[in-house]
Amino acid sequence: MRNKVYKNTLENEYSKSSSLEHRRSLGQFFTPYQVAKFMAEWILRHPKKQMTILDPATGFGIFERALTKLKGKKKLSFDLWEIDNDIANKLKFITKELDLDSYIIQKDFLKNGWNKKFDGIIANPPYFKHHFINQKEKVYQEICLRTYFKFSIQTNVYCWFLIKSINLLADGGRLAFIVPSEFLNANYGEKIKDYLKQVGIVLHLISIDFKKNVFDNALTTSIIILAEKNNKKHNYINFYSVHNLTELKSLKTFLEKHSKKTYKITELDFKIKWRNYFNGNGDKKLPSSVVPVSVLGKFSRGIATGANDYFTLSKSEVAEYKLSTKYLVPCITKTIHAKDISFDQEKFEELKESNKKVYLFNGESANDSYGARYIDKGKHQGVHHRYLTRNRKPWYALEKRPVAQIWVNVFGRSGLKFIWNTSHCVNLTCFHAFYPSDIGKNYLDIFFLYLHSKVAKELFDREKREYGNGLGKFEPNDLNKSMMVDFHLLENQDRSILSKLQRDFLQSHKERRSMILEKADKILENLLK
Numbered sequence: 001m002r003n004k005v006y007k008n009t010l011e012n013e014y015s016k017s018s019s020l021e022h023r024r025s026l027g028q029f030f031t032p033y034q035v036a037k038f039m040a041e042w043i044l045r046h047p048k049k050q051m052t053i054l055d056p057a058t059g060f061g062i063f064e065r066a067l068t069k070l071k072g073k074k075k076l077s078f079d080l081w082e083i084d085n086d087i088a089n090k091l092k093f094i095t096k097e098l099d100l101d102s103y104i105i106q107k108d109f110l111k112n113g114w115n116k117k118f119d120g121i122i123a124n125p126p127y128f129k130h131h132f133i134n135q136k137e138k139v140y141q142e143i144c145l146r147t148y149f150k151f152s153i154q155t156n157v158y159c160w161f162l163i164k165s166i167n168l169l170a171d172g173g174r175l176a177f178i179v180p181s182e183f184l185n186a187n188y189g190e191k192i193k194d195y196l197k198q199v200g201i202v203l204h205l206i207s208i209d210f211k212k213n214v215f216d217n218a219l220t221t222s223i224i225i226l227a228e229k230n231n232k233k234h235n236y237i238n239f240y241s242v243h244n245l246t247e248l249k250s251l252k253t254f255l256e257k258h259s260k261k262t263y264k265i266t267e268l269d270f271k272i273k274w275r276n277y278f279n280g281n282g283d284k285k286l287p288s289s290v291v292p293v294s295v296l297g298k299f300s301r302g303i304a305t306g307a308n309d310y311f312t313l314s315k316s317e318v319a320e321y322k323l324s325t326k327y328l329v330p331c332i333t334k335t336i337h338a339k340d341i342s343f344d345q346e347k348f349e350e351l352k353e354s355n356k357k358v359y360l361f362n363g364e365s366a367n368d369s370y371g372a373r374y375i376d377k378g379k380h381q382g383v384h385h386r387y388l389t390r391n392r393k394p395w396y397a398l399e400k401r402p403v404a405q406i407w408v409n410v411f412g413r414s415g416l417k418f419i420w421n422t423s424h425c426v427n428l429t430c431f432h433a434f435y436p437s438d439i440g441k442n443y444l445d446i447f448f449l450y451l452h453s454k455v456a457k458e459l460f461d462r463e464k465r466e467y468g469n470g471l472g473k474f475e476p477n478d479l480n481k482s483m484m485v486d487f488h489l490l491e492n493q494d495r496s497i498l499s500k501l502q503r504d505f506l507q508s509h510k511e512r513r514s515m516i517l518e519k520a521d522k523i524l525e526n527l528l529k
Contacts, residue, residue, distance in 0.1 A: 039176035040066035041251035043120035051119040056109040078102035117170035125161035152188035181223040184274035193270035200233025290483040296440030302427040306388025312357040327365035363396030404433030449502040
């Protein structure tokens with residue numbers, strides 16, 4: 001056992017013996033020992049010789065193992081929360097082996113224990129979406145009541161752990177959390193950031209490089225939060241980015257020598273994505289000549305069927321079930337099916353003939369016997385009991401979406417991919433669709449060209465969300481909020497040139513496109529001056 005205590009052996013063995021589904025159901029993603037040691041060093045900077053420590057999501061005690069190794073002559077007593085019975089039983093053995101002064105609580109941390117204060121709180125809390133929080137409404141109401149602050153009910157579970165823990169810090173107490181960075185860039189996170197500004201205890205935010213996943217099997221980037229509760233609120237926060245875990249070898253060296261960006265609390269805008277404070281965009285002020293994309297129209301997510309395996313069909317499946325094209329809608333189901341910057345009816349026909357799923361079953365219009373039979377088939381398969389379908393009336397009704405001329409991918413590692421669509425296809429959730437306003441219809445061609453420009457990429461980057469291994473994502477509202485050049489400022493001649501460049505762009509080979517975009521960027525950049 002001793003040779004396992006200060007490594008990740010326990011976590012690795014558990015990950016191999018338990019299913020990913022089980023670990024995800026409890027939001028279990030284990031911390032590398034090197035990160036745990038770095039965070040433990042922050043907790044142990046507390047001047048007290050006897051400390052009370054809280055770990056609200058203990059797991060196999062990775063933080064306790066690190067604290068025990070580093071504590072020196074300090075005396076530590078632990079409150080350890082663990083809801084998974086199997087892990088809690090092993091944790092009892094671990095605490096005995098480490099000779100910890102500890103109390104293990106096998107309850108839900110969010111629903112119990114608000115009265116005790118702690119000198120140190122350290123955690124890698126569970127990570128799952130708000131939809132799966134047990135008694136979500138009760139958790140939300142109690143935390144809002146206890147903190148005298150109204151958060152979003154869509155707050156993810158790890159943020160509730162963070163907020164509650166902040167309120168359990170004793171005077172002089174220190175907190176070290178590692179959590180997904182998602183809340184810094186999500187809509188619900190605006191309330192969290194506002195709260196962090198107001199409580200004034202956070203000193204350091206350390207972003208683990210977006211190309212590296214700290215959590216096993218979690219599609220997320222992560223952030224280390226280091227906080228200290230003093231008599232006076234801190235008036236600044238330091239923002240750091242690290243490229244690999246070796247940079248976290250020593251807390252002392254890191255804080256003294258690692259490059260950082262420091263902002264006064266009053267300078268931080270909780271309404272923008274805080275990733276901009278890590279990458280330097282927070283220092284860059286936008287010119288007054290920019291306008292939001294929403295002036296030209298609106299990006300909306302694609303059609304969510306709730307059961308693509310049932311609602312989408314290939315040519316052979318249509319023939320097999322003898323379904324009529326009267327209630328089949330041409331659609332695109334995967335980003336890989338639109339490989340270039342344009343998608344037309346000819347490319348749709350190619351997909352159809354290669355037997356890809358290119359038809360969407362619209363059950364509300366299926367008024368013949370074959371359509372009725374296919375609806376019965378769905379019920380027999382239990383499609384009507386799935387999450388989205390059971391909330392629709394009738395269950396086989398689909399969202400109404402017109403065909404859009406511009407599509408954009410939802411996820412990507414090499415930036416946004418915009419498609420000029422001239423087919424009759426509607427898009428499923430693999431793409432967001434752009435629907436122009438009356439103003440936007442007059443600029444749709446040059447807007448498409450603009451979307452591929454260097455200017456657009458830099459402005460969109462401010463609204464991007466980033467996940468593990470460099471994966472970027474944009475929600476529709478991220479795109480709608482993004483700022484862009486104001487086309488009203490274009491001279492007629494420049495507008496004509498951009499329209500011609502857009503036509504050339506669509507018709508050109510890939511090798512020539514960069515040259516066309518360079519010409520467009522020269523015109524667009526002038527609008528930002």
